[in-house]
Amino acid sequence: MTIEIYAFPPSPRAFLAMALANHLGLDWTLRALDLPKGEHKTAEFAALNPNMRIPTLKEGDYVLWESGAILQYLAGKKPQSGLLPTDETGRLNVTRWQFWDACHWDQACAIYLFENFVKPVIVKGGEPDQAALTRGAELFHRAAKVLDGQLKRNKFVAGDRLTVADFSIGAPLNYAQAARIPLEDYPEITRWYAALRALPAWQKTLAQCGLPTAAAA
Ligand SMILES: N[C@@H](CCC(=O)N[C@@H](CS)C(=O)NCC(=O)O)C(=O)O
Known part of the structure; x- marks a missing residue:
């Protein structure tokens, strides 16, 4: 299933999630939200992330926000990468x-x-x-x-x-x-x-x- 990453690409917090997904070679797609235009302040996005902040990850019905947790989730897709040690x-x-x-x-x-x-x-x-x-x-x-x-x-x-x-x-x-x-x-x-x-x-x-x-x- 494709991982969707809601992000405003100029943001460093967006970058880190996108860069890790790229590094791991994961099947992911960008759901770009323009923050200066307020595209993150919709009821639809608030239903995914009540903070109305990016990055936010969605895979099927699973939704995760907070960039640090998103990094751990992505790394967990390829534990052999060592990007998040398992010990x-x-x-x-x-x-x-x-x-x-x-x-x-x-x-x-x-x-x-x-x-x-x-x-x-x-x-x-x-x-x-x-x-x-x-x-x-x-x-x-x-x-x-x-x-x-x-x-x-x-x-x-x-x-x-x-x-x-x-x-x-x-x-x-x-x-x-x-x-x-x-x-x-x-x-x-x-x-x-x-x-x-x-x-x-x-x-x-x-x-x-x-x-x-x-x-x-
Ligand atoms: N602690 C959060 C911070 C997320 C955050 O503040 N993202 C900013 C962009 S860098 C944002 O969405 N700002 C929108 C706003 O403040 O309305 C994380 O690491 O994911």
């Missing part, structure tokens, strides 16, 4: 980084994305709020130091193998230049993101999302 400590290690992403990394990156890109470029809503960016910098550097340290000792976020955590933590960095996310002091994050970006599925998804496909600077 308990391995799985919890990956899950730990997914929670870290949801609680720390995502919100720090989201401030840069919104203030430096979405607000001025997409919604033409005026200049960035400097107080928000100051708070973003505080959150970002605190989290980036942890991630850079982890990547100094490991090829990927959860160890020496690619996992679902790399997909979610890497996705906002597609906007690193456009959103002026300050990566200068984090060589390991830059090295790791370049490796993710070189994955064929990452490149394919960038193209599907209408994002530049050039190698990371």
Whole structure:
């Protein structure tokens, strides 16, 4: 049965689900919703996801929302991929980084994305709020130091193998230049993101999302 992914392709949260589905070679189809046009605020979509947020996954009668859970569901389709380890400590290690992403990394990156890109470029809503960016910098550097340290000792976020955590933590960095996310002091994050970006599925998804496909600077 085809997996339907409801997504707004420019969103990093959409990207991560699409990229993992591509990486796993799953049979999936995009149900594009234009967020600026409010296409997610319909009764039909609210019946699938009462939060009226993307990504949302549907396979037959089964519906799942929250990007981290969607990644686990997709990885479960191909357990042999190792993208979500099946042993308990391995799985919890990956899950730990997914929670870290949801609680720390995502919100720090989201401030840069919104203030430096979405607000001025997409919604033409005026200049960035400097107080928000100051708070973003505080959150970002605190989290980036942890991630850079982890990547100094490991090829990927959860160890020496690619996992679902790399997909979610890497996705906002597609906007690193456009959103002026300050990566200068984090060589390991830059090295790791370049490796993710070189994955064929990452490149394919960038193209599907209408994002530049050039190698990371
Ligand atoms: N915690 C959720 C966040 C989902 C989310 O906020 N998605 C945004 C796009 S990145 C959205 O749908 N926003 C629509 C809105 O806020 O109305 C997840 O990881 O799936």
